[in-house]
Amino acid sequence: MNIAIISVTNQGKEISDKLCEELSENPTILSVTQYHKNVFKSVDETFDKCDCIIGIMASGIMIRAIASHVESKLSDPAVLLVDDNANFVISLLSGHMGGANDLTQYISSILDSTPVITTSTDVNNxxxxxxxxxxxxxxxxxxxxxxxxxxxxxxxxxxxxxxxxxxxxxxxxxxxxxxxxxxxxxxxxxxxxxxxxxxxxxxKKLVMGIGARRDIPTQKVYYAIIQACEILKIPPNRIDFFATADIKSNEKGILDNVDRFNKELIIIDMDRIKNFDNNECSHSDFVMKQFGVKGVCEPASLLANDNNSHLIFRKTAYNGVTIAVSSN
The missing domain is CATH 3.40.1390 (Udp-n-acetylmuramoylalanyl-d-glutamate--2,6- Diaminopimelate Ligase; Chain: A, domain 1)
Incomplete structure (x- = not known):
């Protein structure tokens, strides 16, 4: 998920800074970009590119800024509104398919604010x-x-x-x-x-990419898989395939866990990873120095999935194991 935060006042900028710091720690959030002032221009730049826009401002400004962009609840990004004192977090657009209602609950927990959700299903539990x-x-x-x-x-x-x-x-x-x-x-x-x-x-097809240190213990890989799945709120069996680079194809710790979950391991050639260009993938200086590629788990996950896949869980390290998950 890519999130844009737009603030107007100095107070709003402080709230934006706090949100950016907290959200950047969440592995299901790929990027958080902050904008200050120039609301209409910021919305023009982000509406079709971001999964969520958080506006810290008066509701009238945000509504006017997004009005010409709104098309469908099936494709519009989530839009949230926060007041300058962070008293309320309001789900403004795409409460269900955009995930704005769930995000409102999450953001309000960070800011210790009152969540405001108005969709009929949710208010009727x-x-x-x-x-x-x-x-x-x-x-x-x-x-x-x-x-x-x-x-x-x-x-x-x-x-x-x-x-x-x-x-x-x-x-x-x-x-x-x-x-x-x-x-x-x-x-x-x-x-x-x-x-x-x-x-x-x-x-959707979910592919978990795995990178690991050499001779990584089986239990450490298992722990990493379980931790990632708990954050995604899915059981490990919901993962359709595991994927890794060919240099890790004989890593016992990985192979044992693939067998444990009765899944297929897709092996990605290192040349494909080296030539893979996707702006969702992060860069590791260590991996580049050791193997000549930016990373393993993220490109392996994306390459093993469909062409239109994207990351739903960015590279996260767990004591010698790196995990990333893509969805088609």
């Missing part, structure tokens, strides 16, 4: 079907039917939600309040249905 898609890395089919599913939820009707046991990690108390849950191992996706209106959620 129901989980919108598009929120599930965003939260758990699903592609959403039949988006025109979202309104039928979410309207039924708001009206306290139980929507049928059919899914396989392999995806039952998404089930929690809030989901049980919203849906009539049906487990069916004959499918490998999620179906929400009411009155003949269906929305289908198909799992």
């Amino acid at each position: 129901r989980v919108g079907i598009d929120s599930i898609a965003k939260r758990y890395y699903f592609n959403l089919e039949n988006p025109k039917n979202i309104k039928f599913i979410n309207k039924a939820l708001v009206n306290n009707r139980l929507v049928n939600l059919t899914l396989p046991h392999s995806l039952d990690y998404i089930i929690d108390d809030n989901l049980r309040k919203s849906y009539n849950i049906i487990l069916d191992n004959d499918i490998n996706y999620v179906i929400a249905e009411i009155d003949g209106h269906e929305v289908i959620l198909r799992p």
Whole structure:
């Protein structure tokens, strides 16, 4: 996720600095860029490039700045609003598919602010079907039917939600309040249905790239995998493939864990990594000096996934192991 923070006043800049420092520690956030003043120009530069815009200013300024850019709740970035005293964090745009509602809860916890969320499903303690898609890395089919599913939820009707046991990690108390849950191992996706209106959620392909020191112990690799998955709020079995560079293809610590989770390990040739140019990938001086490439886990993850994949978990080091995760 790429986040832009736009502030106007000196007070707002202080809040922006605090958010930037905190958010930069989160491995699911790839970049945080700060803008001060020039609100309309900043929005013009970031609206189509960022996943989230956080405005620290009066609501009227932000609404006017984004008005000409707004197109669809399926593609617009999340837009959050914070007042100059950080009393409130408001989910302004793309609460579900853009993730603004969840981000509002997160940002308000950093600032010790009151979260303000106005979407009907959320204020009625129901989980919108598009929120599930965003939260758990699903592609959403039949988006025109979202309104039928979410309207039924708001009206306290139980929507049928059919899914396989392999995806039952998404089930929690809030989901049980919203849906009539049906487990069916004959499918490998999620179906929400009411009155003949269906929305289908198909799992995105998740690839975990792994880099490691030579002769890394198996348990250290296992710990790194578990830690990354906990941050992503998915079980390790949700990972579709593991990936690493050919120089690590015989690393026992990696191979043992691939076998443990009964997954396939995709080996990426070092020449492909060397020639891979993607601005999501970070640069390691140590890896460049040792192997002549910028890094291992991030490019391996992206190259092993589809062409349109992007990082959802940037390179994070765990005691000799580096982990990155991409999604298609």
